[in-house]
Structures are given as structure tokens and as C-alpha cells.
Amino acid sequence: MRANYRKIIRITEEGPFPLELGGQLADVELAYETYGSLNARGDNAVLVCHALTGDAHVASHSQDDLPGWWEGLVGEGRPLDTRRFFVVCSNVLGGCYGSTGPSSVNPQTGKAWGLDFHILTIRDMVRAQYLLCQKLGIKKLALVIGGSLGGMQALEWAVTYPEFVGGLAAIATGPVATAQQIALGELGRWAIMLDPAWEKGSYGEPGPEGGLGLARMIAMVSYKSPELFAARFGRKWQGGIPAKIRILGHDSPWAEGFQVESYLHYQGKKLVDRFDANCYLYLTRAMDYHDISKPYGSFEKAVARIKCPVLVVGLSSDQLYLPQEQIQLAELCRRAGLETSFQMLDTPFGHDGFLVEIEAIGKLVTEFLC
Amino acid sequence: MRANYRKIIRITEEGPFPLELGGQLADVELAYETYGSLNARGDNAVLVCHALTGDAHVASHSQDDLPGWWEGLVGEGRPLDTRRFFVVCSNVLGGCYGSTGPSSVNPQTGKAWGLDFHILTIRDMVRAQYLLCQKLGIKKLALVIGGSLGGMQALEWAVTYPEFVGGLAAIATGPVATAQQIALGELGRWAIMLDPAWEKGSYGEPGPEGGLGLARMIAMVSYKSPELFAARFGRKWQGGIPAKIRILGHDSPWAEGFQVESYLHYQGKKLVDRFDANCYLYLTRAMDYHDISKPYGSFEKAVARIKCPVLVVGLSSDQLYLPQEQIQLAELCRRAGLETSFQMLDTPFGHDGFLVEIEAIGKLVTEFLC
Numbered sequence: 001m002r003a004n005y006r007k008i009i010r011i012t013e014e015g016p017f018p019l020e021l022g023g024q025l026a027d028v029e030l031a032y033e034t035y036g037s038l039n040a041r042g043d044n045a046v047l048v049c050h051a052l053t054g055d056a057h058v059a060s061h062s063q064d065d066l067p068g069w070w071e072g073l074v075g076e077g078r079p080l081d082t083r084r085f086f087v088v089c090s091n092v093l094g095g096c097y098g099s100t101g102p103s104s105v106n107p108q109t110g111k112a113w114g115l116d117f118h119i120l121t122i123r124d125m126v127r128a129q130y131l132l133c134q135k136l137g138i139k140k141l142a143l144v145i146g147g148s149l150g151g152m153q154a155l156e157w158a159v160t161y162p163e164f165v166g167g168l169a170a171i172a173t174g175p176v177a178t179a180q181q182i183a184l185g186e187l188g189r190w191a192i193m194l195d196p197a198w199e200k201g202s203y204g205e206p207g208p209e210g211g212l213g214l215a216r217m218i219a220m221v222s223y224k225s226p227e228l229f230a231a232r233f234g235r236k237w238q239g240g241i242p243a244k245i246r247i248l249g250h251d252s253p254w255a256e257g258f259q260v261e262s263y264l265h266y267q268g269k270k271l272v273d274r275f276d277a278n279c280y281l282y283l284t285r286a287m288d289y290h291d292i293s294k295p296y297g298s299f300e301k302a303v304a305r306i307k308c309p310v311l312v313v314g315l316s317s318d319q320l321y322l323p324q325e326q327i328q329l330a331e332l333c334r335r336a337g338l339e340t341s342f343q344m345l346d347t348p349f350g351h352d353g354f355l356v357e358i359e360a361i362g363k364l365v366t367e368f369l370c
Numbered sequence: 371m372r373a374n375y376r377k378i379i380r381i382t383e384e385g386p387f388p389l390e391l392g393g394q395l396a397d398v399e400l401a402y403e404t405y406g407s408l409n410a411r412g413d414n415a416v417l418v419c420h421a422l423t424g425d426a427h428v429a430s431h432s433q434d435d436l437p438g439w440w441e442g443l444v445g446e447g448r449p450l451d452t453r454r455f456f457v458v459c460s461n462v463l464g465g466c467y468g469s470t471g472p473s474s475v476n477p478q479t480g481k482a483w484g485l486d487f488h489i490l491t492i493r494d495m496v497r498a499q500y501l502l503c504q505k506l507g508i509k510k511l512a513l514v515i516g517g518s519l520g521g522m523q524a525l526e527w528a529v530t531y532p533e534f535v536g537g538l539a540a541i542a543t544g545p546v547a548t549a550q551q552i553a554l555g556e557l558g559r560w561a562i563m564l565d566p567a568w569e570k571g572s573y574g575e576p577g578p579e580g581g582l583g584l585a586r587m588i589a590m591v592s593y594k595s596p597e598l599f600a601a602r603f604g605r606k607w608q609g610g611i612p613a614k615i616r617i618l619g620h621d622s623p624w625a626e627g628f629q630v631e632s633y634l635h636y637q638g639k640k641l642v643d644r645f646d647a648n649c650y651l652y653l654t655r656a657m658d659y660h661d662i663s664k665p666y667g668s669f670e671k672a673v674a675r676i677k678c679p680v681l682v683v684g685l686s687s688d689q690l691y692l693p694q695e696q697i698q699l700a701e702l703c704r705r706a707g708l709e710t711s712f713q714m715l716d717t718p719f720g721h722d723g724f725l726v727e728i729e730a731i732g733k734l735v736t737e738f739l740c
Contacts, residue, residue, distance in 0.1 A: 179630040183630045186627070194565060221550070
């Protein structure tokens with residue numbers, strides 16, 4: 001059903017796409033979905049940026065369509081009201097949901113790019129989206145919004161294309177990737193690269209399932225919060241963890257476990273069934289490079305470029321993008337004289353709160369857009 | 371040099387050692403080191419319990435000896451003054467530093483136990499130490515002290531053998547393993563089991579180096595704190611990470627990295643050179659089972675068994691054994707009417723603070739022993 005709504009556009013018709021850290025891509029396609037209609041002035045567009053393993057399907061397009069990852073936020077009568085806004089969401093450059101990335105075919109070899117793909121940055125992703133917006137006839141974005149990696153993109157959008165951005169909502173993100181975030185990214189990459197089925201990135205089917213599964217399990221712990229795990233699982237005993245959700249079989253004394261272990265395995269397996277390992281490497285690496293100050297010399301100079309009202313939302317129990325990072329971001333915006341709304345949502349859901357606390361985020365977005 | 375001071379004792383001369391969760395060991399040896407002399411009444415002994423990858427070498431025995439893992443705490447004129455106390459530290463049951471564990475030879479097969487070893491609990495470790503104490507002629511422990519897994523043992527000691535324990539110092543630990551701790555333990559185990567060189571526990575040399583290295587890297591992130599990583603590494607760029615500290619070679623675009631990545635690799639490699647993978651599985655599993663309430667029905671009933679003054683020390687930035695766990699433990703002790711000292715050390719070192727903040731911990735121990 002989703003294929004009916006997903007569109008693919010080539011953004012390299014006017015020439016190759018150069019990457020910030022070197023190299024260029026002769027051919028770049030982006031997958032995207034749109035909701036609502038662009039107005040005559042081309043200024044009612046909202047760009048929604050997805051997180052690490054997200055895709056362009058931010059919400060359903062019809063009653064029989066699958067729900068999207070921010071279902072409650074986009075649609076008629078919803079905070080991003082499609083009667084008012086033309087909502088666009090595209091799979092990031094480097095992604096594995098239709099956009100050009102390491103799992104796409106390298107035209108020079110006829111095989112998947114694998115590790116021959118170029119290292120990406122958030123700025124590359126944003127520049128690709130900018131070309132998409134131009135092709136769609138958008139003159140100005142009323143809002144760029146995203147959480148986590150999506151928030152990094154939104155922030156980079158407002159800094160890189162200040163004239164093009166009329167509003168910025170950065171959720172559960174920060175101005176720069178911290179050492180802790182880089183460390184956690186490296187754990188996931190190492191898990192993938194440790195799996196012999198990864199084959200230095202040149203795997204076929206099924207690929208490094210164990211490694212990617214473990215990478216997701218590691219990430220999951222950082223996405224949740226100790227209090228959530230305590231309340232949801234505590235020390236509940238699962239007994240045998242179903243073999244189908246374990247990548248290694250049942251033949252060890254470790255096959256029995258606590259519920260929290262079973263949950264992690266389940267989450268790991270679920271990602272393996274829908275995501276590409278090399279893509280995971282490239283996107284987490286791009287996140288490590290996130291630093292809005294880089295081209296401008298300081299955070300202050302970067303933020304001084306922004307020319308729109310800013311909404312910064314943090315999540316009280318976020319273990320990965322700590323509350324102080326959003327406080328820092330909001331302070332930077334205020335000191336730059338920007339109209340800044342800052343909210344710290346009280347939530348037990350940890351970093352994943354940006355996907356869970358839809359109602360609360362929706363309210364903040366609605367107020368911000370008034 | 372260390373071998374000169376390490377002693378090995380057999381604790382199964384009177385019969386096999388039954389395990390709490392089933393099975394028994396016909397033969398158990400414990401490696402231990404002692405400092406100072408036992409007095410005539412046999413009541414000046416201090417038992418120091420080590421953490422996950424620690425050993426019996428808590429401190430040096432002479433000027434030309436290697437320093438121990440709590441060097442500043444044990445010795446003449448130090449908080450655990452060896453002129454006053456007979457200090458004992460033993461490698462835990464299940465360990466790989468001289469005590470019987472999964473890397474020991476199974477007498478029935480002539481090969482290492484591997485996964486045929488029995489699942490252990492903290493209570494098993496403590497019961498083995500109790501037999502050791504009896505063999506050493508100790509009548510009463512003036513103090514049982516430990517941090518992390520060592521703290522779990524110390525706590526379990528005071529609950530299991532209340533008449534034998536004259537003082538308890540539990541540092542950076544809690545009354546029960548939390549869902550978060552279990553989750554993190556499972557990530558490390560999964561890393562090891564994912565490594566094909568693990569061979570379902572029946573590896574020879576060199577064993578699952580990549581898996582054990584990754585397990586350590588995962589643990590390291592939880593042992594430190596985001597603020598420590600930020601201050602120490604921030605976004606400093608390392609460039610090429612030396613091949614000798616990487617288990618996978620240099621032939622990927624991911625060989626260059628941030629300093630924090632290099633640090634994690636270095637720490638992973640260091641553990642691989644000194645620790646056994648199956649031992650890591652068994653000891654982390656024992657930690658998951660930690661729950662002082664288990665045999666008694668409630669925490670209150672467990673703590674009501676304790677008959678000595680208690681020192682509880684937490685570490686403000688501990689990400690693994692959260693401050694509230696020590697607060698909970700101290701509250702339990704106070705409500706049970708125990709003489710309870712509680713201190714939350716303000717430290718940026720995270721969980722590892724129990725190995726770093728020697729001076730502060732030493733002061734608290736000195737006051738406690740006055």
C-alpha cells in the first residue's frame with residue numbers, strides 16, 4: 001500500500017551531487033511522500049525529517065493505509081494540518097527506504113555501493129532535501145521539524161538555508177554530537193563489523209543479521225530509560241526466549257531470560273527485518289559528524305544565521321540527547337535574539353519519547369504555529 | 371611477582387559444593403591474597419570483594435610488587451590498615467584469576483568447563499568465601515567491603531551470615547539488579563556469543579576476542595559518564611586508530627575516528643588480553659540474579675537479618691548503579707534500625723568512581739571503622 005504514495009525523484013539532473021567530506025555522487029534519487037497541497041505562493045510547505053531508522057512515511061494517506069511513524073502529527077485536523085500545510089517527508093540521502101545510499105547500486109560496478117559509498121554528513125542530507133524542495137516548487141518552508149537525527153537535520157536546515165526556513169522545531173537533539181553519542185554510535189557499528197556475515201560491507205542476503213540486531217539492542221537501551229525498564233519489565237522472568245526472535249539458537253544455557261532481555265532481542269530482530277546494515281553504519285557516522293558550528297567557527301555564529309522562530313523540545317528522561325543539550329540549544333537561540341520557545345517534556349519514555357509523546361508534542365507544535 | 375603472594379586453597383575437602391540454582395562442583399579452589407595478620411581472637415579480618423573483572427590482588431604486598439586495584443585503600447597506614455587488620459581478598463567463584471570457573475578444567479572431560487559450568491549466583495560466591503574464611507581461622511569479619519559486584523557480595527554476606535559480619539560497606543551497588551543492568555549485561559553477553567570464535571563456549575586460544583572486546587566497550591560506556599566523556603574527549607579527532615588496538619583491521623573507511631572511539635577500542639583490547647569470555651558470561655549472569663530479597667520474601671525481611679553497622683556509598687554520576695539504588699538501600703537499612711552511614715560522593719567518574727575516588731572512599735571507610 002505504501003508504494004502507492006511513495007514517489008522517487010532524481011535530484012542530479014543538473015549535475016552530480018558533491019559530498020561535504022569529499023567525493024560526489026553522479027546520480028541521486030530521493031524517495032518522498034507528500035500530504036496536502038502546495039499553495040500558489042509555494043510557502044505553506046512543512047518538511048518533516050525522520051530519525052535514524054525512519055522513512056518517508058510519516059503518516060497514513062488514507063484510511064486503509066498503514067500508519068506512519070508520526071501518525072498523530074500529520075493529517076486533517078492534526079497539528080500539521082494537511083488542509084493548511086503541504087507536508088513533505090523524504091527518506092534521507094544514505095537511507096535504505098528508496099533514497100540513494102550504500103545499499104543502492106553503484107553504476108560503475110553494477111553492485112551495491114557498500115563501503116565504496118561516500119561518507120555523509122547531515123549537511124549533505126539537508127542539501128539533498130533542498131534540491132527536492134526546489135523540484136517540488138517550494139519557495140519557503142513554513143516549518144522544518146524533526147526529532148533526534150531528524151532534529152539535527154531541521155537545525156542544520158535553519159542554519160544552512162536561513163532565507164528558506166520560516167520555522168524550526170528541533171526535538172530531542174542538540175547543536176553537536178557529544179562524545180557519549182559518538183561512543184554509542186561506535187558500539188553499534190562495531191557490532192555490525194564484528195559479524196563475519198558483514199564481509200567488510202559486501203554482504204548479500206541476508207547480511208549481518210546478528211550484528212545489526214545487536215547494534216539495535218545497544219541503541220534500544222540508550223533510547224529508553226532506566227525508569228521505563230524498571231516499570232515495564234523490572235525483574236520479570238520470561239523463561240525461554242522464543243527462538244524466532246533470537247539470532248543465535250536455543251542451545252545455550254543463556255536461552256532463558258528476563259523479560260527485558262526478550263524485549264531487546266525482539267527489537268533487534270525487528271530492525272534486522274527492515275533495515276540495511278551498511279546504511280546503519282553510514283547514518284550513525286553522519287550523526288557523529290553533526291556539529292552546526294563547523295563551517296562558521298562557533299555555535300554563536302552558526303545560530304546567528306537563523307532567521308525564524310525556534311521551538312526546542314527536550315525529553316526529561318532522555319539518556320542519549322541529554323536535557324542540558326536542548327537547554328544549551330535554546331540558550332544559544334535566545335542569546336542570538338531569536339523568538340525561542342523551549343519546553344522540557346516530563347516523560348518516562350527516554351529518547352524514544354519523541355515518537356511516543358505525540359499528543360504533547362502536537363500541542364507544542366500547534367501553539368508554535370499559531 | 372604477583373604469583374608469589376597468591377595462594378590457592380581447596381574448599382571442597384569436606385564434600386562437593388552445591389550451587390544455589392542446581393548442580394554441584396566436586397572440586398572448588400579459590401585464589402586469594404592476604405595482608406597483615408589474623409589476631410588470636412580471629413576477629414580482625416576484613417574481606418574485600420572485587421568487581422566484575424577484578425582479582426585477589428587488591429593491593430601490593432611490597433615495594434617491588436605491582437599495585438592492586440584498590441592500592442590506596444589497603445596497607446600500612448592506609449584506611450584498611452594492615453597493622454590493625456587481616457585483609458583478605460579472593461578471586462570469586464566463577465572467576466578466571468585462579469579460582470574455579472568456566473575456564474577451569476572439568477575433571478570429567480579433561481577440558482575447560484565452558485558452558486557445562488553451572489550457573490552461579492552471588493550467594494554461591496559468598497558461600498565459597500565463607501568456607502575460605504573458615505579455613506583461614508577467621509571467627510568474624512570486622513568488615514566486608516566492595517563496590518559494584520563486590521558490593522553485591524558484601525551485601526549478600528551481611529544478609530546471609532549476619533553473625534559473622536561486624537561491618538558492611540556497600541559501594542556503588544544496590545539491593546537488586548535492575549532491568550537496566552540486566553539489559554546492559556545481555557548486550558555484553560550477546561556480543562561475545564555473536565563472535566563465531568566463541569564456538570558456543572568451547573573456544574581454544576585466542577577465543578572470541580572481538581566479542582569480548584565489544585562487550586567491554588559496551589560496559590565502558592555504562593561505567594563512565596557523559597560529562598566525563600565530554601570533558602576528556604569531547605569531539606577530539608584521533609585520526610587513524612592504531613591497528614594494534616583494533617580487532618578488525620584498518621581496511622575500512624571507519625578506521626579513522628574520534629578520540630572517544632579510540633579509547634573504547636583500547637579498553638576493549640586491554641580486557642581481551644587479560645580476561646576470559648565465558649567467565650564474563652557467567653559473572654554478568656550472576657549479577658543479573660542479584661536480589662537480596664529472594665530467599666526471604668522481601669527486601670525488608672532480608673535487611674532485617676543484618677546485625678552490623680552499614681556504610682552505603684553512592685556515586686553522583688553513576689549511570690549503571692543509579693544514586694536512587696543506594697538511597698533505597700540506605701533507607702532499607704535505616705528502617706531496619708541499623709546504624710547506617712550514607713554518603714553520595716560527588717564525582718564525574720561515573721560507576722568507575724569506586725575505583726578512582728580512593729581518597730574520598732578511604733576517608734569514609736576510616737570514619738566508619740573508628
